[in-house]
Amino acid sequence: MEEKTEKKGWRWGVNRWIVLAAILLGSYLFTGFFGVGLKIPVEMPHVALPAEPISDSITLPVLGEFYLTNTMTALLVTDLIIFLLAIAISRSLKNGKQVLTGLTAAVEFLLEYLYNITRNTAGKWTKTIFPWFATITLLVLAANWLELLPGVETVGTIKGPDPDYHYAVRQVGPFKTIVEMEHAEAAAHAGEGGYALYPWFRVVSSDLNFTVALALVAVIMVQVVGFRAQGPRYLKKFFYFDTLFNKPIFGVIDFGVGILELISEFSKILSFAFRLFGNIFAGTVLLFVIGSLVPVFAQSMFYLLEFFVGLIQAIVFGLLTMVFMAQAAQGHGDHEEAHA
Numbered sequence: 001m002e003e004k005t006e007k008k009g010w011r012w013g014v015n016r017w018i019v020l021a022a023i024l025l026g027s028y029l030f031t032g033f034f035g036v037g038l039k040i041p042v043e044m045p046h047v048a049l050p051a052e053p054i055s056d057s058i059t060l061p062v063l064g065e066f067y068l069t070n071t072m073t074a075l076l077v078t079d080l081i082i083f084l085l086a087i088a089i090s091r092s093l094k095n096g097k098q099v100l101t102g103l104t105a106a107v108e109f110l111l112e113y114l115y116n117i118t119r120n121t122a123g124k125w126t127k128t129i130f131p132w133f134a135t136i137t138l139l140v141l142a143a144n145w146l147e148l149l150p151g152v153e154t155v156g157t158i159k160g161p162d163p164d165y166h167y168a169v170r171q172v173g174p175f176k177t178i179v180e181m182e183h184a185e186a187a188a189h190a191g192e193g194g195y196a197l198y199p200w201f202r203v204v205s206s207d208l209n210f211t212v213a214l215a216l217v218a219v220i221m222v223q224v225v226g227f228r229a230q231g232p233r234y235l236k237k238f239f240y241f242d243t244l245f246n247k248p249i250f251g252v253i254d255f256g257v258g259i260l261e262l263i264s265e266f267s268k269i270l271s272f273a274f275r276l277f278g279n280i281f282a283g284t285v286l287l288f289v290i291g292s293l294v295p296v297f298a299q300s301m302f303y304l305l306e307f308f309v310g311l312i313q314a315i316v317f318g319l320l321t322m323v324f325m326a327q328a329a330q331g332h333g334d335h336e337e338a339h340a
Contacts, residue, residue: 051207052198070199071207078143078204122326129325132221137318144280144310147203148303156199205280215272218321219265226328238262272317279313
């Protein structure tokens with residue numbers, strides 16, 4: 001017997017009605033749809049390269065004056081997400097689950113994919129390189145995707161030229177915020193020039209300090225893996241003197257290539273740091289601009305773009321780290337045989 005499948009019409013979908021209600025609500029709150037609406041004033045987020053401080057200065061014994069910034073709070077949230085995922089996967093395995101489901105299954109699929117890539121590239125050094133590859137990829141991925149959560153870069157404090165006027169902000173939806181004036185007099189200053197939103201959470205990948213620090217860790221560990229695999233012979237990659245005197249022409253070429261290799265190791269730090277920082281910071285500014293021009297629904301299309309950009313940048317950062325580690329572990333061949 002043929003099973004009858006019930007076809008649901010477009011009007012029976014529940015999720016589409018929720019989306020439509022959110023669009024209409026946003027239109028009513030922020031745009032005054034068809035001349036009817038609240039037209040709640042929303043200030044433009046403060047766009048700046050350095051992270052913004054969200055606390056008063058704290059004097060520490062060694063570090064001196066210290067500020068809690070919005071990227072630090074985002075990093076703490078990112079670390080918390082990774083820890084919770086690790087705990088969820090660990091509990092699922094301890095409970096005897098043979099097949100993971102939901103978000104833990106997605107993480108398992110990603111880690112298995114990364115492990116297979118590492119095994120095909122690094123060979124016997126897979127167990128040494130894979131933890132760094134997986135950790136960096138998961139950290140950058142969680143940091144990038146934090147931008148997609150409601151409240152990140154949209155909830156904060158509005159500050160203006162007059163320090164007496166500060167406003168608290170609360171989240172309405174994934175796109176905009178409601179401004180709550182602390183006193184009635186401040187309402188007259190809302191919407192005037194010079195006021196900007198300083199968010200309490202900002203994607204840590206848009207902070208150059210984080211990307212440079214992560215790049216330093218990646219490049220330093222590449223050298224560590226190289227020394228573990230080859231010992232002092234690894235230095236020949238940068239300082240090759242074996243053919244400098246017995247084969248003057250090729251020896252000078254080999255020595256020059258080594259110096260270029262040394263320079264390239266430092267250039268990797270800039271490449272790692274600015275690639276990740278530039279892509280994520282540009283995406284953040286793009287969402288700000290689109291949200292200011294079209295407050296309702298338009299950001300949704302760009303959120304999908306940022307989803308893929310965050311995924312690609314995380315995999316590229318981790319993949320390049322893994323490839324450089326594999327190359328450092330496998331050596332660079334015998335120069336003397338090449339010129340014999």
